[in-house]
Structures are given as C-alpha cells and as structure tokens.
Amino acid sequence: MKVLLTGAAGGMGLESLKQMTEDSGSYQIVALDLDSERCRERLKPYERNSRVQTLFGDLTDAAFVEKAVQGCDLILHVAAFVSPAADYHPKKAMEVNFGGTRNLIEAVKKLGQNDTTRFVYIGTVAETGDRMPPIHWGRVGDPIKPSMFDYYAVSKIAAERYVIESGLKCWVSLRQTGIMGPAMAKVRDAIQFHNCLDNVLEYCSDKDSGKAMRNLCAFDAEGTLPEDFWGHIYNIGGGESCRVDTFTMYQKMYGEMGFTSLDPVIDPRYTAIRNFHGHYYLDSDKLENYLHFRSDSMQYFYDAYLNEVKSVKGMARVICRLPGGQKLMGSIIKSTFKKLLMSEHGTMHFIKDNVEDHIDAYWGSKKAWEALPEKVSQMKHFTDWETVVPIDHGYDETKPESELTLTDMQGAAKFRGGACLSDIMKKGDWKSKLQFCCAFGHTFDASPRLVLEGGHWCPECERKSWNYGARAKVDPFFAQVWNPLHSPDEMREYPKQVNELDV
Secondary structure, three states: OEEEEEOOOOHHHHHHHHHHHHOOOOOEEEEEEOOOHHHHHHHHHHOOOOOEEEEEOOOOOHHHHHHHHOOOOEEEEOOOOOOOHHHHOHHHHHHHHHHHHHHHHHHHHHOOOOOOOEEEEEEEHHHHOEOOOOOOEEOOOOOOOOOOOOHHHHHHHHHHHHHHOOOOOOEEEEEEOOEEOHHHHOOOOHHHHOOOOOOEEEOEEHHHHHHHHHHHHHHHHHOOOOHHHOOEEEEEOOOHHHEEEHHHHHHHHHHOOOOOOOOOOOOHHHOOOOOOOEOEEOOOHHHHHHHOOOOOOHHHHHHHHHHHOHHHHHHHHHHHHOOOHHHHHHHHHHHHHHHHHOOOOOHHHHHHOOOHHHHHHHHOOHHHHHOOOOOHHHOOOOOOOOOOOOOOOOOOOOOOHHHOOHHHHHHHHHHOOOEEOOOOOOOOOOOOOEEEEOOOOOEEEEOHHHHHHOOOOOHHHHHHEEOHHHHHHHOHHHHOOOHHHOOOOOOOOEEOOOOHHHO
C-alpha cells in the first residue's frame, strides 16, 4: 500500500510520520511538504528510511499534485494554512486549504483512481464556530457557523463541502480540535486573547493525533478498518480528560508559576467574550472506537507549558511569595502582552481604535464592553458544564440510514427555513444530490450527507457574508446556535473578503 501524507513537516503531519515509521507496517509513505529550508530540515531524518519518499512542492500546483497522487492507495490530507497565520492572509488560506484539496481530488479523478484511492480530509472544530455556554456541547451535524473573521474556518468549510460531494468512493472528514502540545505552548499571537474565559474545548494531543493517523493506515493496510468507517464525518477529540474551560486552564497554568489569583495577569476587558470556537463533543467516542488513539490528558499540555516557561518559573514562584510580588510579576507578564494586544488583530486595538465591526463581533457592542469588570475575580463564571442543551437536526435520527426518504429531506429543509425542490429521491440514498432553496431564495444542489450529517446548507449565503442575525430569524435550525448567545436586534452583516470561487 502506498500512502501520501500531505503537510508531513507540520505539527500533526510530522508526528503522524514519526509514528507511521515506528510502525512495523509494510506500506510505503510519500511524505509531502513545501520546498523550504524548514521542511527539508524537518524531513531530512526520514530520507534514509526505505519506506519513505520525501517530496517537496506546493499543493496549489495542480501538475505537481497529480504526480504526487499517482498510484497512491490512501491520502492523508493533513496539510493546511492554519490560524493565526490564516487570519492575516485570507486569500492564501483559501488558495491552500480549498485549492489544495480541490487539486488532490481532481488529480485522483483524472488518474482514474476514484474507486481505489481512499481520501482522508482533516477538517476543524472551527467549522461550527462559537458555541459558548449554555450550548457548549456539540456533535457532527450541528449547524456550520464559522466565527466572524475566521477565514481559516471559511476555507476549511469550502474544502470539506468539496470532499463530501466529490463522488469519491471512499472519503472521510475528520474535524480536528485544538491540538495541544509544545507548539500550542509556544503560541504568541493576538489570537490567544480571542479565546474567551468561559469558552471550552475538548483538546487532543499532537501525539494522539499522530497515533490516529498511524492506526488508520495500519488498520487499512491490514484490512481491519470496517467498511462503514468511510463516507462519514467525525470529530477528533481526546475525550473527558481533555475537556477544559479556558478559565480553569489559565488557573492551572499561572498557578504553577505561583499565582493564587488571575487578577494580576489577566485583564478581562481585553479578552473577548464570544466569537471564538470550540465545544465539548457528544460524539468523539465514535472515532476513538474505530482508531483507538487516546492516551493523553490535559496534563500533557500543562507539562509542555511548564517546560516552555521553565527558565522563569522558579523566579516567578519566588517573586509571587513576596508581599506585592504577584502584582509585580503580573505587570511584567502583562507588559509582554501589550504588543500583541495592540497588533492588527489585538483586542486592545479593536477597543482603542474603535474598530466597530470587531467590537460587535467579539463583545456585542461598545456598551457591552464597557460593562465588563476590571478584575477576573469580579466576573461570574459559568459552572454548569455537564448540562447538555440538545441541538435538533430536523429529522428522525433514530431511523436507519436506509430508511431516509424524500419526506425526511423536505422536513429537514423546512426546518432550515427553506425547501427541498426535488420531487424524486431514492430511499436511503445519502449520496445523490437534491435541489434545495434557502430562506433567501438561493437555489443549490446538495446531498443528504452534506446537509444532515455535515450541517452544511446554502453555499451562496456561506460565500457572501456572515449574515447570522438575519438567518436566525428565518432558519430555526440555525437559530439554535445563535439565539442563546445573541440579542434579537443583533443584525450586523459582515461581508467576506474571499470565497472558494476566487480560487
């Protein structure tokens, strides 16, 4: 078996390659990444491995991609232009994330490998966007809702839609959560202040993510990966031991440095209160049951963080024990944040320079921001983490897939504020496209798999803007993930800079 691994020099890719080569499997690996000094250096140790062929080039180059795909039995498409870099370069994010995915799929088709090449796409939890409490539990099939200005999510959504509707015999989309590990501990960007204190994520370690890819390859090569694994969307999550809210995570991180309170180090006025992404998964066990990859807990990240700050940890703990020491140490740490906070995507910059659309997106309004307390200790934090607010998907999910009918699709479309215009559907057919109309009059074709399991809906609405306030008024399905977090008069429409048609 021949496996193509894209993004092999990246965080998840390199860990996947490492574990794949430690495996005793007989499959061959094509490790692909950009032709850069960094990528060549990271992949250099694998050039001596007889099972590995290193390949350097750009996924936006269709001719190069075709050569890479030829003869491959399995494609692990891990490569992506990710946040925070994607936030600064929306067009490049779309070119790489959507354009690269399209090139891979079209190469498979052009080479006549539709029925033989199995395609694994790595999606993202950012596709479902802001799921702050009380709607902090989610699953596959919930509404696609990228957060405002999150062009990484926008590009990944367009690519996932392309994968699901590709017509390939064997495809799967694995929506990756936040990857914890040394790389996450090193992040120094304004994006860290977009992550709300009461936000949650069910993380997965870089090692466990690599293990998932290794096991997928091994099980596929052995013929032990069940056939029903393919043709679906799954959430990648580390399970209960990897679920944490940001406030608790910060308490643990700064507590290890000697802080008994977050007041000296965190300013709640410059931390967003919404419009990030993340939720706990109701369904991440599904992928675990197929790939058996979980081993790490949040402690793995805390250990990585402590290793990153080990040069100052001892000093910080000493200073924090002195009278006034926590305030002093907090001011030192805050001074290192100032440049990030006033940068292009910094929350302090949004407020100080009155960037109205970003203020509305991240706080609701300037008035809402002004009402924030000056200290974290003055905030009332959400605590009811175990209560699940169910999201209705608009059809009878207890029925076997083989029993899905046109009546089910008509009801699901109506629940989304639109209509199913098709008058014929083969019972139990989740692959063939039907014609739909959204509440705003756009007509489009989509498969039941895309709509019901993927949570996707109108591509025209998705391309044009974030029109969430207007959509929630006419789309009961979508309203479930908007109304609990927003007031009825929030009607700002946020135009998008780029969409997949621009690539």
